[in-house]
Amino acid sequence: MPVLTKPRTVSEINLVRPSMRALRNRRTGCLHCHRTPLIGELVFYYGDRMVCELCRPLRRERPSHQEIVHSGEHTLTVKRLQR
Ligand SMILES: [Zn+2]
Numbered sequence: 001m002p003v004l005t006k007p008r009t010v011s012e013i014n015l016v017r018p019s020m021r022a023l024r025n026r027r028t029g030c031l032h033c034h035r036t037p038l039i040g041e042l043v044f045y046y047g048d049r050m051v052c053e054l055c056r057p058l059r060r061e062r063p064s065h066q067e068i069v070h071s072g073e074h075t076l077t078v079k080r081l082q083r
Contacts, residue, residue, distance in 0.1 A: 030055055037069045 030052035037052050044051045044063035
C-alpha cells in the first residue's frame with residue numbers, strides 16, 4: 001500500500017508537541033478514560049465532572065445533565081432569526 005504522506009522529521013514533531021500539550025490542558029476529558037469526546041457525541045455530567053458515552057455504564061447514579069458535544073465554531077456560526 002503506498003504511503004500518502006511523507007514521514008515527519010523529529011524537528012517537525014518537536015515543534016508540534018508544545019502546542020498539543022497546550023491544547024490538551026484546555027480540554028476536558030472523560031473522568032474515567034480521559035478521552036476527549038468526539039463532536040456529536042453525547043456526554044453526561046455528574047456535577048462538574050464529565051463522563052463519555054462509552055463510560056456511562058460504569059456509573060450507577062443518574063447524571064445531573066447531558067449534552068451533545070459541538071465543535072469550537074458552533075457558537076460562531078451565522079444563524080437564521082426566528083420570525
Ligand atoms: Zn470515557
